[in-house]
Ligand code: SF4
C-alpha cells in the first residue's frame with residue numbers, strides 16, 4: 001500500500017531512477033523523475049514522451065530507469081496512458097497476467113503536454129475507467145530543442161524565440177497558461193489534480209502517492225528550474241524552485257475529488273500566516289530576465305498580485321459569478 005510521505009524519513013530508500021542519464025548539471029527535471037519513481041515503487045510502468053527526459057535518459061545502451069519504461073510520441077502522454085492502462089486491464093480480465101495494482105504513469109514536458117498533447121491529456125482525464133497518472137514536468141520552454149518559447153514560458157523571459165530587440169525589449173508578451181488550474185476546473189471526473197516542485201521533495205512525493213491511491217484519472221504538474229534555459233548557476237536550482245513558491249508566482253495545491261487545498265508554503269500565504277516575497281527576488285536571479293527594467297518587475301508583480309487578490313480561487317481559476 002502506498003502510504004502518505006509526510007517526512008523525508010518516510011520516503012523509501014530504494015531508487016527506480018538511477019545514474020545513467022545525461023541531463024545538465026543541476027537539472028531539476030531529472031529530480032522529479034527520481035522522486036516520482038521512488039514514491040511509486042517497483043510495480044510501475046512509466047511512459048515518456050519526447051523531451052529532455054526522453055533524449056537525455058535514453059542515450060544508446062544507457063538508461064537510469066529501473067522500472068519498465070517506454071518512449072511515446074511528443075503529444076501522446078494522454079493516449080499512451082489510456083492505452084497502457086486499458087491493455088493491463090484487459091490482460092488481467094482474461095487471466096493472462098496476475099490481477100494486481102500496477103501504476104501507469106505517463107510523463108511529458110510543457111511543450112509535449114501543455115501545448116501539443118493537451119487534447120490527449122484532456123481526453124485521458126475524462127476517462128474514469130482507467131487508473132493513470134499524467135505527470136507534466138514544466139521547465140517553461142521547449143528545452144530539448146534549445147529553449148524555444150512554450151505556452152508555459154513566463155512573461156518577458158528570453159528564449160531563442162523571444163530575444164529582446166531594439167524596438168521591443170519584451171518579446172514574450174503572453175502570461176503563462178495555467179494548465180493545472182484549467183485541467184482541474186474543466187475535468188470534474190478527474191480524481192486528483194496537484195501542483196508541486198522537486199525543490200520541495202516531500203510534498204511532491206506525497207502528491208504522487210495521493211494520485212496513485214486515488215486511482216484515476218489523475219494529473220500532477222511540477223515546476224522544474226532548468227539552469228540551461230533559465231540562465232543561472234546550477235547550484236541555485238533548489239533555491240529558485242522554492243522562491244517560485246515563496247513569491248506566490250507558482251502556488252502549491254491539490255484538488256481531490258473537486259475540493260481544493262493549498263499545501264505547504266502556499267497554504268501559509270493563503271491563510272495570511274506568511275507574506276509573499278517580492279517577485280523581483282526570483283526574477284533577478286535568472287539570466288532570462290536580465291533585460292528587465294523597473295517597470296517590467298512592477299508589471300510582473302502587479303499580475304501576480306492580481307492572481308492572489310482578484311481571482312476567486314487565488315492563482316488557480318479566474319472565475320467570476322454574475
Ligand atoms: Fe534539464 Fe534544462 Fe538541461 Fe533539459 S535543458 S536536461 S531540463 S537543465
Ligand code: MG
Nearest residue numbers: 109110141143
Ligand atoms: Mg519543457
